[in-house]
Amino acid sequence: xxxxxxxIEAARAAVQARRTTATSLAEAFYAKIxxxxxxxxxxxxLSKDRALEQAARMDSLAAKxxxxxxxxxxxxxxxxxxxxRGVRTTAGSKILGNYIxxxxxxxxxxxxxxxxxxxxxxxxxxxAMGSSNExxxxxxxxxxxxxxxxxxxxxxxxxxxxxxxxxxxxxxxDTGGSIRQPASFCxxxxxxxxxxxxxxxxxxxxxxxxxxxxxxxxxxxxxAIVLRAIAGRDPMDATxxxxxxxxxxxxxxxxxxxxxxxxxxxxxxxxxxSEVRKSVEAAIQRLAGSGCEIVxxxxxxxxxxxxxxxxxxxxxxxxxxxxxxxxxxxxxxxDARTLSEMYRRSRNHGFGAEVKRRIMLGTYALSAGYYNAYxxxxxxxxxxxxxxxxxxxxxxxxxxTPTSPTAAFKLGEKVDDPLSMYLADIFTVTADLAxxxxxxxxxxxxxxxxxxxxxxxxxxxDEATILRVAHAYEQAA
Amino acid sequence: MKVTEKDVSYxxxxxxxxxTQDERRLLLRDLNSILDYVDRLSQLDTTDVPPMAQVSDRYxxxxxxxxxxRFAYASREDILEGLRKxxxxxxxxxxxxxxxxxxxxxxxxIER
Numbered sequence: 001x002x003x004x005x006x007x008i009e010a011a012r013a014a015v016q017a018r019r020t021t022a023t024s025l026a027e028a029f030y031a032k033i034x035x036x037x038x039x040x041x042x043x044x045x046l047s048k049d050r051a052l053e054q055a056a057r058m059d060s061l062a063a064k065x066x067x068x069x070x071x072x073x074x075x076x077x078x079x080x081x082x083x084x085r086g087v088r089t090t091a092g093s094k095i096l097g098n099y100i101x102x103x104x105x106x107x108x109x110x111x112x113x114x115x116x117x118x119x120x121x122x123x124x125x126x127x128a129m130g131s132s133n134e135x136x137x138x139x140x141x142x143x144x145x146x147x148x149x150x151x152x153x154x155x156x157x158x159x160x161x162x163x164x165x166x167x168x169x170x171x172x173x174d175t176g177g178s179i180r181q182p183a184s185f186c187x188x189x190x191x192x193x194x195x196x197x198x199x200x201x202x203x204x205x206x207x208x209x210x211x212x213x214x215x216x217x218x219x220x221x222x223x224a225i226v227l228r229a230i231a232g233r234d235p236m237d238a239t240x241x242x243x244x245x246x247x248x249x250x251x252x253x254x255x256x257x258x259x260x261x262x263x264x265x266x267x268x269x270x271x272x273x274s275e276v277r278k279s280v281e282a283a284i285q286r287l288a289g290s291g292c293e294i295v296x297x298x299x300x301x302x303x304x305x306x307x308x309x310x311x312x313x314x315x316x317x318x319x320x321x322x323x324x325x326x327x328x329x330x331x332x333x334x335d336a337r338t339l340s341e342m343y344r345r346s347r348n349h350g351f352g353a354e355v356k357r358r359i360m361l362g363t364y365a366l367s368a369g370y371y372n373a374y375x376x377x378x379x380x381x382x383x384x385x386x387x388x389x390x391x392x393x394x395x396x397x398x399x400x401t402p403t404s405p406t407a408a409f410k411l412g413e414k415v416d417d418p419l420s421m422y423l424a425d426i427f428t429v430t431a432d433l434a435x436x437x438x439x440x441x442x443x444x445x446x447x448x449x450x451x452x453x454x455x456x457x458x459x460x461x462d463e464a465t466i467l468r469v470a471h472a473y474e475q476a477a
Numbered sequence: 478m479k480v481t482e483k484d485v486s487y488x489x490x491x492x493x494x495x496x497t498q499d500e501r502r503l504l505l506r507d508l509n510s511i512l513d514y515v516d517r518l519s520q521l522d523t524t525d526v527p528p529m530a531q532v533s534d535r536y537x538x539x540x541x542x543x544x545x546x547r548f549a550y551a552s553r554e555d556i557l558e559g560l561r562k563x564x565x566x567x568x569x570x571x572x573x574x575x576x577x578x579x580x581x582x583x584x585x586x587i588e589r
Contacts, residue, residue, distance in 0.1 A: 011485075098572075099572055100572060107547075303517075304518060305518075307517055310511065326583075328569075328572065329571075333545060337585075347496050348494050356504070360492060360504055363492040364480070364484070364512075374515065378518060381523060384521065384526060412480070419511055
């Protein structure tokens with residue numbers, strides 16, 4: 001069986017028709033992982049028992065001629081920031097090196113209820129903080145398209161696993177670009193749903209007003225299938241929205257003719273790599289050729305998105321990460337003589353450098369005397385960013401941008417300059433701050449054969465339109 | 478704004494991090510560099526712009542009601558015990574670095 005050619009529907013159909021079994025499919029992926037992952041580093045933990053039990057369940061349904069659920073037998077990987085009952089979950093951090101969650105993340109539970117086979121937990125930047133997967137406490141991930149380069153981050157393991165056929169789909173999380181940017185670096189599809197579209201229950205929190213869970217897949221159709229399975233109100237997450245879940249797959253084939261697609265000049269300025277520009281502009285032309293109207297728009301506060309993000313996200317993170325104190329779970333420093341020493345040492349030993357940097361920045365921004373100048377100011381600028389999108393969406397149905405200013409950079413290239421790493425998020429953070437959905441779809445390669453991503457941003461809860469545009473592009477390309 | 482060594486110490490205390498000398502030095506440099514960049518936010522006039530703490534405040538909220546009734550979507554009255562049973566005691570202790578079977582054990586709380 002050629003893993004490269006498989007899609008979610010093809011895999012499920014093959015298991016249903018008993019041309020293959022879910023068990024042999026899982027075993028084929030495990031064999032690929034064993035062969036390929038030593039040079040990629042995508043997986044942190046494999047969950048073979050759980051996977052094979054689920055596969056057996058699907059096989060027994062197929063054997064009885066019963067209809068499989070929508071992801072029946074489909075092998076998937078889960079970013080290690082989502083808890084999985086009984087399966088070690090580390091968030092890419094040593095502070096949770098031995099943590100075995102007592103419960104499942106809702107998105108994972110829904111995928112399993114839909115028949116998916118959870119192969120294991122995927123490597124990521126520590127607590128989802130990073131744009132290259134070099135902040136993982138365990139090991140970096142190598143881009144399957146060029147092993148000397150980063151896969152992007154923080155869902156680097158998720159993107160690499162799908163790109164290298166070590167999972168048919170993966171769940172990632174996005175707070176500042178962590179699904180879309182690695183998808184673009186690895187040449188796969190990455191969808192970040194609207195804030196509140198997918199429950200955050202079981203997602204180890206980084207920034208609670210920004211975090212989203214979403215799929216990384218080989219095709220747009222696969223992303224639509226996964227989204228349909230995981231989206232929807234969850235009483236366990238008070239921020240999950242009471243908005244009905246459309247049939248995203250049925251919506252895909254609707255025509256894109258006469259849709260108005262915005263191109264924002266602020267995303268095409270200097271700093272955009274010329275090869276990336278070429279690929280994205282060609283993609284825009286292709287969509288114009290499909291009958292879409294290309295409309296220039298402006299998002300004037302774009303240049304303020306990164307500083308806003310790095311205050312809001314770090315402030316929220318400093319609060320969310322306060323729970324890691326060595327008391328109830330995770331790493332505890334053994335040489336502490338007092339409770340206070342235990343807190344400080346456990347945290348200082350357990351957290352990596354980038355996490356500490358962000359906790360410090362966030363704590364500073366929230367501290368007395370600085371709260372107004374930093375946190376409150378950033379929250380006001382956030383409103384301005386949202387208004388930019390509201391204005392633009394009065395004129396267009398979706399907005400086209402490059403996903404990232406460059407293609408994948410080399411491992412080690414940006415580790416010594418945190419600010420330069422932060423600027424890599426420049427095209428992705430705006431959508432996180434505004435709460436809107438975005439998808440990255442592969443749109444070509446640079447001269448060095450590195451993938452380039454086209455990003456399509458949409459209105460709140462209008463994943464159907466961005467999926468439709470992405471699908472139309474994918475079919476035309 | 479210029480971050481000083483004293484600021485780094487103060488913030489590290491607030492954040493409960495026992496930083497090493499080297500870490501303090503690097504963080505001093507990094508915080509200053511990042512905050513220098515963040516300072517450009519002060520270029521924007523945000524008088525009369527309300528702060529946005531939650532994008533999801535904008536959907537699900539019942540604007541016709543006041544107080545916590547506006548957020549009725551976030552709670553349920555029909556469940557007496559909560560949405561589901563609490564984590565069983567032994568499961569809650571499962572990941573603990575040190576317990577006596579009932580409580581989490583930690584080093585002495587009060588320093589003398």
